[in-house]
Amino acid sequence: TIKAVRGSFLDVTRTVEHPEEIESALRYIEDGLLLIRNGKVEWFGEWQAGKEKVPASVRVRDYRGKLVVPGFVDTHIHYPQSEMVGAYGEQLLEWLNKHTFPTERRYADLDYSREMSSFFLKQLLRNGTTTALVFGTVHPESVDALFEAASHINMRMIAGKVMMDRNAPDYLLDTPESSYQQSKQLIERWHKNGRLLYAITPRFAPTSTPEQLEVARRLREEYPDTWVHTHLCENVDEIAWVKALFPERDGYLDVYHHYGLTGRKSVFAHCVHLEEKEWDCLSHTHSSIAFCPTSNLYLGSGLFNLQKAWRKKVAVGIGTDIGAGTTFNMLQTLNEAYKVMQLQGCRLSAWEAFYLATLGGASSLGLDDCIGNFHPGKEADFVVLEPTATPLQQLRYDNSVSLIDKLFVLITLGDDRSIYRTYVDGRLVYERT
Ligand code: GUN
Ligand code: FE
Numbered sequence: 333t334i335k336a337v338r339g340s341f342l343d344v345t346r347t348v349e350h351p352e353e354i355e356s357a358l359r360y361i362e363d364g365l366l367l368i369r370n371g372k373v374e375w376f377g378e379w380q381a382g383k384e385k386v387p388a389s390v391r392v393r394d395y396r397g398k399l400v401v402p403g404f405v406d407t408h409i410h411y412p413q414s415e416m417v418g419a420y421g422e423q424l425l426e427w428l429n430k431h432t433f434p435t436e437r438r439y440a441d442l443d444y445s446r447e448m449s450s451f452f453l454k455q456l457l458r459n460g461t462t463t464a465l466v467f468g469t470v471h472p473e474s475v476d477a478l479f480e481a482a483s484h485i486n487m488r489m490i491a492g493k494v495m496m497d498r499n500a501p502d503y504l505l506d507t508p509e510s511s512y513q514q515s516k517q518l519i520e521r522w523h524k525n526g527r528l529l530y531a532i533t534p535r536f537a538p539t540s541t542p543e544q545l546e547v548a549r550r551l552r553e554e555y556p557d558t559w560v561h562t563h564l565c566e567n568v569d570e571i572a573w574v575k576a577l578f579p580e581r582d583g584y585l586d587v588y589h590h591y592g593l594t595g596r597k598s599v600f601a602h603c604v605h606l607e608e609k610e611w612d613c614l615s616h617t618h619s620s621i622a623f624c625p626t627s628n629l630y631l632g633s634g635l636f637n638l639q640k641a642w643r644k645k646v647a648v649g650i651g652t653d654i655g656a657g658t659t660f661n662m663l664q665t666l667n668e669a670y671k672v673m674q675l676q677g678c679r680l681s682a683w684e685a686f687y688l689a690t691l692g693g694a695s696s697l698g699l700d701d702c703i704g705n706f707h708p709g710k711e712a713d714f715v716v717l718e719p720t721a722t723p724l725q726q727l728r729y730d731n732s733v734s735l736i737d738k739l740f741v742l743i744t745l746g747d748d749r750s751i752y753r754t755y756v757d758g759r760l761v762y763e764r765t
Contacts, residue, residue, distance in 0.1 A: 339395030343705040371757040403462025403713035404662040405693030408622035408651025424567040439469040445477035457762040462713035466491040492533035531559035545591040566602035604634040620696040625668040627653035649693035663746035682740035716753035
């Protein structure tokens with residue numbers, strides 16, 4: 333089947349190594365055409381140059397006056413924490429014990445997991461997020477439910493069952509053996525099933541024994557094309573705890589590195605308090621970072637050093653980190669990222685923010701060959717933004733305003749009202765009412 337979309341389009345044409353390069357890689361087409369065949373981009377360019385290619389039988393979706401961009405990529409989010417956003421008053425470790433673990437307990441129930449999976453996917457789509465790297469719970473049912481729901485709309489999603497066999501309530505613990513068997517089964521069932529992909533997901537170093545980390549290594553060796561997804565250097569007390577639990581290792585990241593869990597397609601959430609040797613290790617192993625500004629502010633974890641990540645050539649994506657993060661919305665998350673940079677005396681340009689949320693995020697997940705911009709052959713996941721959804725935005729949006737300023741206002745003032753339509757796999761999956 334063929335679809336045709338007309339409108340103003342913005343994307344980034346290639347991955348970059350410096351934020352200054354992004355501007356030269358941008359592509360803005362004021363009156364453009366996106367032709368989609370079987371869920372993939374067939375042709376993209378100027379409307380005038382492409383309009384003859386639209387078959388007479390195809391109705392053109394006309395989004396002129398809106399801004400069509402690649403679907404947003406959320407590189408770190410916990411779907412089983414959707415119902416606990418806004419838990420009051422603690423930093424990471426107390427927050428986990430008091431709020432997170434009791435909430436995740438409910439996902440032992442497949443029906444509950446199904447209900448929440450459906451809720452979760454709706455929230456992603458109504459916020460323009462078309463790909464996410466997702467934590468489940470320790471229960472394999474939670475991951476079955478999520479993949480099942482994502483498969484119904486053929487979404488590009490990476491997820492995994494949490495591995496955790498110590499330092500949490502009994503009701504949330506697995507064992508090295510059960511985590512191996514359950515992860516393996518889920519990989520066999522879901523990895524590369526349609527657009528779904530699997531991430532080996534040890535929660536974080538404190539909740540895994542060395543035996544379980546050994547199992548994570550074995551899984552990665554047996555399934556080298558899967559992802560690894562975990563947390564790293566989020567909170568000062570957490571880091572001290574890891575050092576006490578693993579005195580034989582040379583710091584927090586060395587725990588993961590020792591068990592073979594660094595490398596391409598390894599994504600480490602937070603990385604707020606990295607030591608120099610840890611930056612170097614992430615860089616040398618081509619591991620990636622998920623920058624989670626709303627979460628890091630909310631839990632008082634600290635300020636992520638994005639400039640240093642560029643300098644060290646470590647790929648970064650943006651994570652909402654629901655439920656320590658406070659929004660599913662990528663625009664609001666970028667707005668907080670801007671402020672995190674301000675507090676460090678740096679600036680996040682609108683181009684850089686846009687890159688991180690689209691192609692840069694895709695690249696940090698190793699998915700830039702299939703999503704992230706409008707190149708022919710890429711999967712047709714995109715969002716139609718309405719830059720003038722509110723009175724305040726209308727005031728700031730007239731023809732004398734440059735594109736970069738318009739984009740910056742969209743990031744600063746935008747939210748779910750800015751998301752006018754969301755498409756996954758070439759199909760309309762969300763319409764704002
Ligand atoms: N570290 C270990 N588990 C978690 C979690 O669920 N959320 C956050 N933000 N950090 C973690
Ligand atoms: Fe997290």
